[in-house]
Amino acid sequence: MGVLTDRGKATAYGIFSLSVLLTLWICATSLFQWIEPRVLPSPAQVIRQFAWIITEPFSGLRLPGHILFSLERWGWGVLTAGLVGIPVGVFFAWNPWFKTFLNPVFELIHFIPPFAYIPLAVLWFGASTATQAMVVFVAAFPAIVINSQLGVAQVEKIYVDAARVFGASPFRTLCRVVLPAAAPSIYTGLRIAISNGWMALVGAELVVGKVGLGFMIAQGQENASVATIFVGVITIGCLGVLIDTLVQRSERYVLPWRRVAG
Amino acid sequence: MEQSVGKMASGSTNPATEAPAKLELRNISKWFGPVGDGVHAVDDCSIEVKKGEFIVVVGPSGCGKSTLMTVGAGLENPTQGEVLVDGKPAGSPGPTRSVVFQKFALFPSETVEQNIKFGLQMTGVSAAEQEARLVEQLKIMGLELFRKSYPSELSGGMQQRVAIARALVMQPEILLMDEPFGALDAQTRTILQEEVQRLHREKHYTVLFITHSVEEAVYLGDRVVVMTKRPGRIKRVIDLPRDVIWKTGDIELAAEHPEFIEFRREIWGLVREEIVSI
Amino acid sequence: MGQSRTLQVAAGLGAILAWIIIWAWLTRPGGPVPTLYFPAPDDVWAKFVRMWQRPYIGSTLPNHILASLYIVLTGWGLAALVGIPLGIAMAWWKKLKWIVFPTFQLIRPVPPLAWIPLTILWLGIGDSARISVVFIAALVPWLMNSMLAVYSVDRLLLDAAKTLGANDRQILARVVCRTALPTLVAAARMALGNAWSTLVAAEILAATAGLGYVAVNASQLLDTDVLLVAMFMIGILGICMTGLIGLTQNWLAPWSVLGARRD
Numbered sequence: 001m002g003v004l005t006d007r008g009k010a011t012a013y014g015i016f017s018l019s020v021l022l023t024l025w026i027c028a029t030s031l032f033q034w035i036e037p038r039v040l041p042s043p044a045q046v047i048r049q050f051a052w053i054i055t056e057p058f059s060g061l062r063l064p065g066h067i068l069f070s071l072e073r074w075g076w077g078v079l080t081a082g083l084v085g086i087p088v089g090v091f092f093a094w095n096p097w098f099k100t101f102l103n104p105v106f107e108l109i110h111f112i113p114p115f116a117y118i119p120l121a122v123l124w125f126g127a128s129t130a131t132q133a134m135v136v137f138v139a140a141f142p143a144i145v146i147n148s149q150l151g152v153a154q155v156e157k158i159y160v161d162a163a164r165v166f167g168a169s170p171f172r173t174l175c176r177v178v179l180p181a182a183a184p185s186i187y188t189g190l191r192i193a194i195s196n197g198w199m200a201l202v203g204a205e206l207v208v209g210k211v212g213l214g215f216m217i218a219q220g221q222e223n224a225s226v227a228t229i230f231v232g233v234i235t236i237g238c239l240g241v242l243i244d245t246l247v248q249r250s251e252r253y254v255l256p257w258r259r260v261a262g
Numbered sequence: 263m264e265q266s267v268g269k270m271a272s273g274s275t276n277p278a279t280e281a282p283a284k285l286e287l288r289n290i291s292k293w294f295g296p297v298g299d300g301v302h303a304v305d306d307c308s309i310e311v312k313k314g315e316f317i318v319v320v321g322p323s324g325c326g327k328s329t330l331m332t333v334g335a336g337l338e339n340p341t342q343g344e345v346l347v348d349g350k351p352a353g354s355p356g357p358t359r360s361v362v363f364q365k366f367a368l369f370p371s372e373t374v375e376q377n378i379k380f381g382l383q384m385t386g387v388s389a390a391e392q393e394a395r396l397v398e399q400l401k402i403m404g405l406e407l408f409r410k411s412y413p414s415e416l417s418g419g420m421q422q423r424v425a426i427a428r429a430l431v432m433q434p435e436i437l438l439m440d441e442p443f444g445a446l447d448a449q450t451r452t453i454l455q456e457e458v459q460r461l462h463r464e465k466h467y468t469v470l471f472i473t474h475s476v477e478e479a480v481y482l483g484d485r486v487v488v489m490t491k492r493p494g495r496i497k498r499v500i501d502l503p504r505d506v507i508w509k510t511g512d513i514e515l516a517a518e519h520p521e522f523i524e525f526r527r528e529i530w531g532l533v534r535e536e537i538v539s540i
Numbered sequence: 541m542g543q544s545r546t547l548q549v550a551a552g553l554g555a556i557l558a559w560i561i562i563w564a565w566l567t568r569p570g571g572p573v574p575t576l577y578f579p580a581p582d583d584v585w586a587k588f589v590r591m592w593q594r595p596y597i598g599s600t601l602p603n604h605i606l607a608s609l610y611i612v613l614t615g616w617g618l619a620a621l622v623g624i625p626l627g628i629a630m631a632w633w634k635k636l637k638w639i640v641f642p643t644f645q646l647i648r649p650v651p652p653l654a655w656i657p658l659t660i661l662w663l664g665i666g667d668s669a670r671i672s673v674v675f676i677a678a679l680v681p682w683l684m685n686s687m688l689a690v691y692s693v694d695r696l697l698l699d700a701a702k703t704l705g706a707n708d709r710q711i712l713a714r715v716v717c718r719t720a721l722p723t724l725v726a727a728a729r730m731a732l733g734n735a736w737s738t739l740v741a742a743e744i745l746a747a748t749a750g751l752g753y754v755a756v757n758a759s760q761l762l763d764t765d766v767l768l769v770a771m772f773m774i775g776i777l778g779i780c781m782t783g784l785i786g787l788t789q790n791w792l793a794p795w796s797v798l799g800a801r802r803d
Contacts, residue, residue, distance in 0.1 A: 006634070013638030021643060039662065100551045104559050112775035113737030115653075116752070118744060119759030119767055124577060199651035203741040206653060207756075214654075221657030229658050237650040244649075337699050357705040367700035371718040371795050380714075381704030412795040432704065 041227040046234075049227035058228075059219055061211055067235065070212040073129050074201045077136025078194055085141050085193070086186060089148025090179075099149075106145060114139035114200040118207050132204040132212070139200030140193035147189025151182030183255050191247050198240050213239075282349060283310040284468045285334065285359070285436045290343035291493075292329050297341060303329040305493035306343070311436065314466040318483035320473055320529065322537045326494030327472045328364075331440040334470060335361045347436065357381050360429035364441040366421045368413040374400075374424050375409045381432045395431050402461075403427040419450035426458075430467075439471045443478070455481060455513055463510065476530045480522055481513050486529055491536045498532055500525070579765040584772075587765040596766060597757045599749050605773065607749035608739060611667060615674025616735040623679050623731070624724065627686025632712055637687075644683070652677035652738045656745050665746040670739065677738035678731040685727030689720035722796035725789045729782045736778050751777075 022043070028034045029042035037045060053063045061069070088106075092099040117138045121131040155178050163173040205214020213236050220228030292304040303326040311317045319327050332338045334345055336355035345352040347359070355361075360381075368377050378399055382392045400406050403423045413421050422442060429437060439458075443451040459482055462469060473479055479486045484504055488497045503509075508519035516522050560581055566573045567580040575583065591601040599607070630637040655676050659669040693716050701711045743752025751770050758766035790797055 010634075010638045013635065014642035017639040018642050018646075097551075100548075101555050101558070103552065104556045108775065111779050112771050113740050113778065115737060115741035115744065116755060116771050116774045118741070119755045120764075120771065123759045123762065123764060123767065199653065202651045203653045206656065206741070207744055217654060217657045221661055224661060226658065226661060229661070233650050233654045233658070236654050237646075240649040240651070332699075335699075335703055337702065355699075355702040357703070359703065361700065361703040363696060363700060365696060367694070367696045369697060369700075369715060369719065371721065371793065380701070380706075384701075384704055384706040384710055414795055428704070438703075 038224060038226065041230065045227050046230045049225075049231050050234075053216075053228070053231055058216065059210065063231075063235070066211055066213055066216055067239065070201060070205065070214070070239075073132040073205075073212065074136050074197055076129065076133040077201070078140050078190075078197045080133070081137045081140035081144055081193055081197070082190060085144030085189075086148050089145040089186070089189070090152050090174075090182070092145065092149040093152035094174075106142070109138055110142040110146075112138075114196075115203045118204055121204070122208050127208045127210070131208055132201055135200050135204035136197040140197040143192040143196055144186075144189045147192070148182065148186045151185025151189075152178055154185065155181040187251055187255060191244070194247055195240065195244055198236075198243065202236055282312075283346070284313045284315075284348065285311040285352075285470060286346040286349070287330065287334055288344050288346060290330065290333055290340045290345070292326070292333060292338065293341045302493035304333070304340075305495050307489075307494060307496050308343075309470070309487055309496070311468055311470050313468055316462050316467075316469045316471065316482060316484045317487060318471045318473060318479040318485070319487045319489060320476060320479040320533060321489030321494060321497075322491050322533060323474055325489045325491050325536070327474075327489055328440055330489075330494065331361070331438055331470070331472050335359055335438050337361075357385055357432040358434055359436045359438055360432050360434035362422070362425050362429050362437070362439040362442045364444045366413070366418075366425045366445070368421055368424055368428075370413055373410050373412055374405060374416075377413070377424055378428045378431050380428065385432075395433075399427040399431040402430070403457075417450075418446050419454065422446060422450075422454060426454075430461075435468060437467050437469045439469060441472050441474065444474070452513055458482060459509065459513075476526055476533060477513070477517065479529060480525045481509070481516055488529060488532045489536075491539075497536065500529060576762060576764060579768060583765045584768045587763075588769045588772075591766065591769060596754060601754075601769070601773070604749055604751055604754050604770075605777065607747075608743065608751045609777070611670045611742075611750065612674055612732070612735050612739045614667075615671045615739070616678045616732055618671070619675045619678035619682050619731060619735070620728070623682025624686045624727075627683040628690055628712075628717065628720070630683075631687040631690035632716070647676075648680055652680075652734070653741050656742055660746050665748075669746060670742040673742045674735045674739050678735040681730040681734055682727055685723060685730065686720070689723035689727065690716055692723060693719045721793040722789060725785060725792060728788075729785045732781055732785060733778070736774075736781065740774055 025040075025043060029037065029040055030044060041049070050063075052058075055062065058066070088102070092102070114135050117135055118131075121134040125131040125134065159177050159181060160173055163177045168176065201212075202214040205212040206218045209215050213232050217229045217232035217236075220226065220232060287307060287309045290304055290307045291302075294301040294303055307326075307330060309317065309319070309330070319330060321327050329338070333340045336345065336352055336359065352359070369380065372380065375396060378396055379392050382395065387395075400409060403426060405420070405423055405427060408416060408420060408424075413424065416424065422445075426442070442458075443454055446454065455478060461467065462482070471482060480502065483502055486500045486502060488500070489495065490497045502525060503521070506521065508516040508522050517526075563578075564581050565571065567575055567578055579587075588601070593600060596604075626640070630640055652673060656669070656673050659672050663669040663672065697715055697719065698711055701715045706714070739750075740752040740755075743750040744756040747753040751774050755767055755770040755774075758764070758770060
C-alpha cells in the first residue's frame with residue numbers, strides 16, 4: 001500500500017531513531033547541560049578529542065600509532081593460533097588417538113576464559129607484546145581447532161574413496177580432496193577466531209601495556225576523561241566491524257568454489 | 263455416468279445447483295509478488311462446496327492447489343475474487359474452517375492431548391466440554407494410548423491422526439485438507455484414506471480436499487476438480503457416483519472395480535495432459 | 541556401543557593422568573620448568589586445600605567463588621529480564637525492531653570489556669560497575685537468540701494456530717514462546733559463557749573479591765600456585781554452570797530432547 005518497501009521503511013525508522021538518540025545526546029550535553037561533561041561529554045567534545053588524539057601524541061603515540069600496536073599484537077596472536085590450530089584440528093579429525101591424548105590440554109584452553117590467562121601471561125612475559133599475543137592466541141585457538149576438526153570430519157567418505165580409487169596417496173588425498181572440502185569450515189573458524197581475538201586483545205590491553213587502544217581507554221579512566229574512552233570505544237568498534245567485513249568479503253576470493261549464485 | 267460440467271469459466275457460477283454453497287471460492291486469482299511480474303499461482307478459479315459434500319481438487323504439482331487451500335482457509339488473501347461461507351464473506355481464519363496440513367503442523371511443545379485441546383482453549387470452551395470432546399476424538403482416531411505423548415514420539419501416521427483429531431474436535435462446518443497424506447508411507451496412507459472415507463460417510467463432513475493422487479481423488483471425492491498447471495485454472499469438474507459399493511469398502515477392493523478404473527483413467531488422462539504439455 | 545564408550549572414557553582419563561604425570565615430571569625439583577613459572581601439581585593441590593579454609597587476600601576460596609557467582613548471575617539474570625522480552629517483541633513487532641535494532645547494532649561490535657573503564661567512571665568500583673558490564677556482555681546473546689528463536693518458529697504452526705481460532709496474543713504466548721524454549725536454553729548458555737568470561741576480566745580490573753581478583757593478585761605476588769587454583773576454579777565453574785543450564789532443558793522443554801518412538 002505504501003510507497004516504501006519493508007527495507008526502505010526499516011532504514012527510515014532506523015535513521016529516525018538514531019537521530020532521536022543523537023538529538024537527546026546533544027540536548028542533554030551541549031544545549032541544556034542536564035548532564036555534566038565529566039560524566040557524559042557532548043558529541044562535539046568527542047569529535048574534538050578524536051581530532052586531538054589523531055594530531056597530538058597521547059601517552060607518546062598518536063591514534064594511528066596506538067592502532068598499529070594493537071593490530072600487531074592481535075596479528076601475532078591470531079597468526080600463531082591459525083598456524084597451530086589448523087593442523088591440530090585436522091589431526092584431531094584424522095587420528096582419534098592424537099585427539100584423545102591432546103584433548104585435556106585443549107579443553108583447558110577452551111573452557112578457561114581467555115581473560116583468566118592475563119595474569120599468567122603477565123607473570124610469564126611481563127609487559128611485552130607476547131603477553132597480549134598470548135591472550136589473543138588463547139581466545140582464538142579453540143574456534144580454529146573446533147571448526148577445522150568439524151570441517152575435516154564432515155568431508156564425505158566417498159570423496160576420499162574416490163581419490164583412493166584414482167591412486168592418490170594419503171598425503172595427496174589430504175591436500176587435494178580433504179582440505180579444500182574442509183576449507184569453508186576452517187574459514188568460519190578463522191573468522192570467529194579473528195573477532196574473539198580482537199575482543200580478548202582489548203581486555204589484555206586494559207590490564208597491561210603502555211600503548212594500544214585498550215590502554216587508551218584505561219588511560220581515559222585514569223584521567224577521568226570520558227571523551228577519551230569514547231574515542232577508544234568507537235575506534236575499537238569500527239575496527240572490529242572493518243576487520244570482520246574484510247574477512248567476510250575476502251572469502252569469495254580465497255575460496256572461489258564457495259561462490260554461490262545470487 | 264460421466265457428468266463433466268466442462269470448464270467453469272470466469273464469472274459464471276454453476277447454475278445447476280439448487281442447494282446453497284457452504285463454502286464458495288468465487289473467481290479466485292492469486293499472484294505472489296506484484297501482479298504481472300510475480301508468480302501467478304491461481305487464475306480465476308471458482309469452486310463450490312455444498313453442505314455434506316466431499317470435493318477433491320487434483321492437479322499436477324505446483325499448479326496452485328495448495329494456494330487455493332490457503333486462500334480458502336483465509337490464511338492468504340486472494341489477489342482477486344472472494345471466499346464465501348454460507349454466502350457471506352468468510353473473513354479471517356477461524357475454527358469454522360478447520361485445516362489439516364500436509365506437514366501435520368502439530369505444536370512440538372505440546373502433548374497429543376494439549377494439541378487436540380488447543381483450539382477449544384483458544385475459543386473458550388469449558389474445561390468439562392474440552393475433556394468430553396477430547397476423549398471422544400481420541401477414541402474415534404484411535405489415539406487413546408498416546409494421550410500424553412509428544413508429537414516427536416509419534417510416527418508420521420499417528421501425527422496426522424492427531425492433526426485430523428485436532429481439526430475435527432472443533433466440530434468445524436468445513437474441513438480443509440491440504441494433501442494430508444502426502445508425507446506418509448503408502449501403507450499408512452491407505453489406512454487413513456479408508457478412515458477418512460468412513461468418517462465422511464458417517465458424519466457427512468463438508469470437505470475440500472487437495473491431492474495429487476488420482477486414485478485418492480476417485481476413492482474419496484463426491485466431485486473431483488481437475489486443475490491445469492500453473493497458473494492453476496479449473497480444467498474439468500467430474501461428478502462421481504455416491505453410495506456405490508466400491509466407495510464403502512477398502513481402497514484395494516475399490517481399485518479393482520471397473521467403474522473406479524474407468525474414472526481413474528479419465529481423470530489421470532486429464533492430469534497427464536497437463537504434466538506432459540509444455 | 542557401550543564397550544567402545546567405556547574405552548573412550550578410559551582413554552580420556554588415561555590422557556588426563558598422562559598429562560598430570562608430564563606436568564609433575566617437568567616441574568619436579570631441579571626439573572626443566574621453574575616452579576615460579578609453573579608450580580608442581582601437588583603444590584597447586586595443597587594450596588587449593590589450604591585456600592578452602594584460610595583466607596587469601598581477604599576471603600576464603602568459597603567466599604571468592606560466591607562473590608563471583610553473585611555478580612555473574614545477577615548480571616546474567618538482569619540481561620535475561622531485558623533481553624528475552626525485548627528480543628521476542630522485536631521479532632514479533634517489525635516496527636519495534638526497526639526502531640531499536642540500529643542502536644543495538646551500533647553497540648554490538650564494541651567488546652563488552654571496553655565498557656569497563658566507562659562503568660568504573662560512572663558507577664565506581666563497586667558491584668554495580670561489574671554487574672553492568674556483565675549485563676552488557678550477556679544482553680547481546682540473550683537478545684539476538686531470542687529474536688532468532690521467534691524467527692525459527694515454523695510459519696506453518698502460526699497458520700495452524702490461526703485456523704484453530706487463536707488470536708495474535710494467544711499465538712505469541714502459547715505457540716511462539718513455548719516453541720522457542722529450546723533455543724532460549726541455548727541462548728542462556730551462550731549468554732552465561734560471555735558473562736562469565738567478561739566477569740573475570742572485570743574482576744581483574746576492579747574488584748575487592750572474586751576469582752579474577754584472586755588471579756591478578758596472585759600474579760602480582762608471584763603466587764603462581766594460587767593463580768593456577770583460581771584459573772582451574774574459573775574453568776570448572778564455567779563448565780558446571782553451562783552444564784546445569786543444559787540439564788534444565790530436560791524439564792523446561794522435555795519434547796525437544798525426546799527421540800522418536802516409532803510405532
